[in-house]
Amino acid sequence: MKLERLISMIYKLLNHEVVSASTLAEEFQVSPRTIYRDIDVICAAGFPVISYQGNKGGFGMMDGYKMDKSLLGSYDVATLITVLSSLSSVFEDERAQGTIERLQTVGTEHQASSLAVDLETRRTDPDxxxxxxxxxxxxxxxxxxxxxxxxxxxxxxxxxxxxxxxxxxxxxxxxxxxxxxxxxxxxxxxxxxxxxxxxFQPHHEFTREVGFSNSTWQDEVEEVVIRVGPQALAEALDQFHQVDKQFHADGSMTMRIPVDRPLQASWLRSILLSFGSGAEVLEPPALRDILKEQLQNTLKLYEVV
CATH class of the missing domain: 2.30.30 (SH3 type barrels.)
Structure with missing residues (x-):
């Protein structure tokens, strides 16, 4: 436990100009006296810790002192920090935050990240x-x-x-x-x-990667053709980006979407109905009939009794 505290303190001092003993004591839940002893150990290990006096005094590393950057390049560090920051916010992981502070010591100062990652979703209970x-x-x-x-x-x-x-x-x-x-x-x-x-005991062995695989696509794949109006282009592209698309002079678009068993694909019906009057199914005809029946059943819920 003491070793973890010492390592965390070193990275804290590397990432901040001055850190007071009281701040360190509060963060690591020890007494200021223990912090002073830890600083002596860090100095004895060869780290150039400087003591600053006054109201805003505390401890810091000698100017220009940084850890060895040979293991990771600035691009690697910036990318890892971005991903870990998102994980830290989603899982409220203090260990991830500690890793971020350690990575910041080997990164390039004042470098703006060219990557942003958001792993949060409003549809999932945050707890x-x-x-x-x-x-x-x-x-x-x-x-x-x-x-x-x-x-x-x-x-x-x-x-x-x-x-x-x-x-x-x-x-x-x-x-x-x-x-x-x-x-x-x-x-x-x-x-x-x-x-x-x-x-339970750790007996699980992975025989495949978690997720959907191409093995789920059998010989029952059928092409669904939809005509998308100008008012629904953005939503349709969000849902079906990597499909065959043809734009027309009136601003509409035709999409050809390969779907495994489209007549049984409830997820597909939900998406198509979410477009409202912004999209029309052209093929297959049986899918048109299914959507028409669903719309009629929905209308019955709103009929005035």
Whole structure:
């Protein structure tokens, strides 16, 4: 514990011009006397610590003193700091913040970052992510209610293995004790998440990368063709960017979207209906009929009785 404190103090002094003993004592929850002893140890280790007197006095490193920068270039450091900063804010991880301070000592001063990463999502309960990460690290079994793609609500118990951020959403991968197999759950569909005191042994082995693979695309892929009006171009491009697109003189656009079993793809129907009158399905005809039926059923909810 003392060694960790000493290392953290060194990086703190490297990143700040002057730090008072009282500030250090409060941060590391020790007495000022202990801080003074720690400073003596740091000096004995060869670090050029300078003591500043006065109301704004404290301790700092000698001007120009920096750690060896040969291991990481400025680009590497800036990128790592950006990613870690986002992780630190999402998970409220003090260790990540400590790593950021250490990286800042080898970075180029006053260098503006050319990268920004935001891993937060308003659709996920902010308390769930830190709890699930704790469960992964401490190997706690997690219980929760889950609504699947078929709108079926079940209660699950799982051994969490890995958190995964993709397509703007957080997922958790692990061994589902309820189904007795590995599953991936979307956090927005998880409710009443509970970390139980029960633990599991670290026996999980990965045979593939977590996430969707091309193996899910079978011979049932069919092309969905939609005509997008000028008022829905931006939203359609956000949803279907990497597809065949053709723009027309009137400002509209035709999209050809390859979809695995489009008549069964509830996610596709949700997206298409979200465009409102801004998009029309041209092919396949059966998908047009399905959307028409859904719209008629929706209209019935708003009929005046």
């Amino acid at each position: 769930v992510l830190p709890h699930l990460r704790t469960a992964i690290m401490e190997r706690n079994i997690v219980r929760f209610d889950y609504v699947n793609a078929k709108n079926e609500r079940t209660t699950r118990a799982m051994e969490p293995v890995k958190l995964h951020f993709k397509y703007g959403n957080w997922y958790i991968y692990g061994y589902c004790r309820t189904r007795r197999d590995y599953r991936e759950f979307r956090l927005t569909r998880m409710m009443n998440v509970l970390l139980t005191p029960d633990t």
